[in-house]
Each structure stands twice: as C-alpha cells, then as structure tokens.
Amino acid sequence: MSGRYRRFCPPPPNYKTLLEAKYKDRLKRLQYLVKIVNRPLLIVLHLFADDVVALKHWIDMIYELAAPEAHGAEMDIFVDDVYGAYVFNEYEFNFYRSEDMGYSMESPPLIYGVTAEGRVVFFGDLEGPHMPTIESLKEFCEQLTMGTIEPPPLCPVKVLHVDLASMNKLIYSESLDIALCLYSSLQNGTEVNKNCMQCLETFSDKLKQEPIRLYKMDTHGVILPKKFQVESTPALFFLQGSRKHCPILCKYNLNLQGMLKFVAGNASTELHHYNRLGHLRLYVELQMHMEDYFGKN
Structure with a gap:
C-alpha cells in the first residue's frame, strides 16, 4: 500500500x-x-x-x-x-x-x-x-x-530588516514563529552573502501561506546577545512563538532546501504546505x- x-x-x-x-x-x-x-x-x-x-x-x-x-x-x-x-x-x-x-x-x-x-x-x-x-x-x-x-487568500511574507535597538520589541512581542537571518554587511558582494540573500527572498515566497515572520539583521559593528553569537555569518536562527528565549541555530546549509527543512522541522505547528522534512x-x-x-x- x-x-x-x-x-x-x-x-x-x-x-x-x-x-x-x-x-x-x-x-x-x-x-x-x-x-x-x-x-x-x-x-x-x-x-x-x-x-x-x-x-x-x-x-x-x-x-x-x-x-x-x-x-x-x-x-x-x-x-x-x-x-x-x-x-x-x-x-x-x-x-x-x-x-x-x-x-x-x-x-x-x-x-x-x-x-x-x-x-x-x-x-x-x-x-x-x-x-x-x-x-x-x-x-x-x-x-x-x-x-x-x-x-x-495568501499573506505575502516579506524579509523585514531589524536592528539591535528594535530587536526586542519586534521579535519578543511577536506571537508567531520567527526565522532570523544574521549577516554582515562587510561581506556584501561576496558569493556567500549573495547566495544567502537570494535564497532568503525565494524562501519568503515559499512561506506566503505559513504563519511565520522572516527577519534579517546586519551584525557588523554589533555586539549580539549571547544566545545569538555565532562563529561566522550568514547564520539562521528560529524562534518558536512560545519559546522566544530559546533560539535554535540552523545546522543545515543555507540554501533553499536547508532553510525549508530547518523551519519546517522546528515550527511550533506543522506548516500548511510542507511536512516536517521540508517536503x-x-x-x-x-x-x-x-x-x-x-x-x-
């Protein structure tokens, strides 16, 4: 069967x-x-x-x-x-x-x-x-x-920019799940940044039917909270709606399928269009x- x-x-x-x-x-x-x-x-x-x-x-x-x-x-x-x-x-x-x-x-x-x-x-x-x-x-x-x-009806998901000053208000007051991409503007123009930003935009289109918020933040010159400190950027974190104090770091490659698998696997509830494996x-x-x-x- x-x-x-x-x-x-x-x-x-x-x-x-x-x-x-x-x-x-x-x-x-x-x-x-x-x-x-x-x-x-x-x-x-x-x-x-x-x-x-x-x-x-x-x-x-x-x-x-x-x-x-x-x-x-x-x-x-x-x-x-x-x-x-x-x-x-x-x-x-x-x-x-x-x-x-x-x-x-x-x-x-x-x-x-x-x-x-x-x-x-x-x-x-x-x-x-x-x-x-x-x-x-x-x-x-x-x-x-x-x-x-x-x-x-679908709700387009835009990749919104957040800075350290507004991070707490924007992220911790939000009840929905959040995916947060950290990048460094020092790497602008590099292949790794270009690929990540392109994937992020495509990823946002894939989430248009999902209850997810998508943010990106420039880490250049910023001292990040300990929970968000990483060895290198770009990096992707996921914050579940009821567990924003426990950000989860993505261990997959930051390509489209890696982002989908990471978010689908950690979402508070299963996504509408994707199973837990991101398929x-x-x-x-x-x-x-x-x-x-x-x-x-």
Whole structure:
C-alpha cells in the first residue's frame, strides 16, 4: 500500500479496474484528459486504488454529482488514482504515498477544479483538503461553472530588516514563529552573502501561506546577545512563538532546501504546505503540476 510511484513503474494494485463499467457513462479516467480546456473540469484523485470497495462511497458520490441534471452536462468529471496524475508531468512524475504521511484507505479523495480558463482551484484551504459531501461539492461545482470561485487568500511574507535597538520589541512581542537571518554587511558582494540573500527572498515566497515572520539583521559593528553569537555569518536562527528565549541555530546549509527543512522541522505547528522534512505535501505538489500543465494552453 505504501511506496514510491513513478510514471514508468508498475501502478498500484487495481489501478486499471478502479472504475466499474456502470460508472463509465459519466466518469472519465485521466488518460482521456484533453489539455485544451474549454469548459470546467472536476478532477477527483483517490489516494489508494488498492481497495476498490473502500472507495465505492466516494465514487458513488461523484457519480451522483456527474448526473446530467446535476453538473454532468456543464463540466467534465474525471476520477482516478493519484498514480494517474502522471498525465500532468509525465517525465517528472514522482510521489510517495504512505499512511505515515497522514493518508489511509479512509482518507477522502483529493479534489481539484479547473475553470474554463484553465485556472486550478483545490477543494480545500490552507489547512488541507476538505471532507467532501454532495452538498459542498455541488456548491464547489456551481462556483466553477459560474467563474466565481476564488483560491484561499495568501499573506505575502516579506524579509523585514531589524536592528539591535528594535530587536526586542519586534521579535519578543511577536506571537508567531520567527526565522532570523544574521549577516554582515562587510561581506556584501561576496558569493556567500549573495547566495544567502537570494535564497532568503525565494524562501519568503515559499512561506506566503505559513504563519511565520522572516527577519534579517546586519551584525557588523554589533555586539549580539549571547544566545545569538555565532562563529561566522550568514547564520539562521528560529524562534518558536512560545519559546522566544530559546533560539535554535540552523545546522543545515543555507540554501533553499536547508532553510525549508530547518523551519519546517522546528515550527511550533506543522506548516500548511510542507511536512516536517521540508517536503511539499502531496496535494500541493499535485496542484503545482496541474497549474503548469494547464498554464501551457
């Protein structure tokens, strides 16, 4: 049931027989997806095709939704195992599914809507997938067909500058988790500083859906508090919301993946889009593949 799946590896058990013949008048498999979108799509991805019986409840719900008198006449509806999502990125398709990652046979499917203009919207919010009901899915489909559906609002995270004089007020009065990058302006123009600052800006974009504050501070000519003294800069510290008095020093390389792994692993609560190892959650990665796919129209 658990394992890593790639496009050219064997699919999970029961993959080819996921949909019984009685469903095929309304529901399609992803292999029949046409890239050029001219009307809304609903894409329902099951996490495990291994146990078709366990999936019957969800498939019956989607089949009801796909009736011509419901939404089947105005949109195309696709049902598949996550393995079928290789169509969105055939040569880079690669994902790992496991009950250890919060997914089980009882997990609801991952559901995505695609507007007639090719915009991808996830059936969920920043906290993750919603539990589908026939009523909530009907509302989702109505918004798709009317073009009124909106993704969850994001809060851009800016890299804010802090100095020693304002450090206590800005950092210790903040209730959210904080990542603080220490650098020395004496190193401006050096490769190490340029790389770190570039990674920091990219990192801030990755955190736009996360409850994290991001600061940087120039240490040149500054006597830092003992808890923040380091042998060299740049250096990255993390301060948990309720434990600001215990800053944690990053031991990873200060590249993008190192920063993500460090912050995701030490955050007070798990990040919305990343697991504790700093890896994108499956539903987020799938949406990114879909956005790239439909964005090429």
